[in-house]
Amino acid sequence: MKAFQDFYPENVAHCYGCGRLNDHGHQIKTYWDGEETLTRFQPGPEHTAIPGFVYGGLIASLIDCHCTGTAAAAAYRAENRAMDSEPPLRFVTGSLHVDYLKPTPLGPVLELRGRIKEIKGKKVIVAAEVSANGVITARGEVVAVQMPDTFKA
Numbered sequence: 001m002k003a004f005q006d007f008y009p010e011n012v013a014h015c016y017g018c019g020r021l022n023d024h025g026h027q028i029k030t031y032w033d034g035e036e037t038l039t040r041f042q043p044g045p046e047h048t049a050i051p052g053f054v055y056g057g058l059i060a061s062l063i064d065c066h067c068t069g070t071a072a073a074a075a076y077r078a079e080n081r082a083m084d085s086e087p088p089l090r091f092v093t094g095s096l097h098v099d100y101l102k103p104t105p106l107g108p109v110l111e112l113r114g115r116i117k118e119i120k121g122k123k124v125i126v127a128a129e130v131s132a133n134g135v136i137t138a139r140g141e142v143v144a145v146q147m148p149d150t151f152k153a
Contacts, residue, residue, distance in 0.1 A: 003029035004037075004069040007083040012090050012147065017065030028062065030069040030114075037070040037114040043106055054104040059138050062112055063128045064096050067142030070114040071124035075146070078119050091124065091144040092151065104130065104137040122146035 005018045005028065016025040030039045041062055049055040071091040076083050104110065110132055117125040123145050130138040 001031060002083075003031055004073045004083065005029060005065075007072075007088075008090060009088050012088075012151070015065060017061045018069055026061065026065070028065050028069070030066055030073070030112075032073065033113070035115065037066065037073065037112075039066045039069075039112040039114075041110045041112070043110060045106070048106055052106055054106050054110070054132075056098075056100055059100070059104060059110075059130055060096065060098045060140070062110065063098055063130065063138070063140035064093055064142060066112045066114055067096075067126035067128050067140070068093060068144045070116070070126045070128075071142070071144035074116045074119055074124055074126070090147040092147050094123065094143040094145040096140065096142050098138060098140040100138050102135070102137050105132050108132045117141070 013019045013021045018028050019025055028039050030037050043054050047055050047058045068091045072089050075089045110130055112128055112130050114126050114128045117127050126142050128140045129136050
């Protein structure tokens with residue numbers, strides 16, 4: 001099964017967090033899991049904040065890209081369209097809010113779960129949770145807006 005990010009057109013597939021064409025990025029992969037979305041990510045030693053714990057900026061970037069991918073998939077679903085149909089729907093971050101609930105341990109695979117809170121016109125609001133070993137360590141919310149055509153150079 002292809003991830004949401006695998007459907008991004010080449011001209012918008014370079015994002016550090018989710019771009020499949022960015023060899024140095026996270027290259028996250030997001031999928032539907034019922035009515036929620038799911039991303040799993042294995043932090044490496046370069047993602048250390050202090051020994052044994054994940055850098056908060058990584059967590060924010062994972063929430064950001066998980067939610068914008070979720071927004072795109074939700075927009076396609078709302079229009080009853082396949083993700084490879086034209087014109088492509090791609091979303092960028094209008095706002096990002098993250099609450100760090102407890103330190104995220106370095107070592108376990110992180111699981112991100114997203115759910116759609118609202119779809120209204122070209123805006124999708126997505127809530128996300130990050131967990132490690134089944135313990136929620138962060139929550140976030142992204143207001144994602146449909147990418148303007150001027151971004152798609």
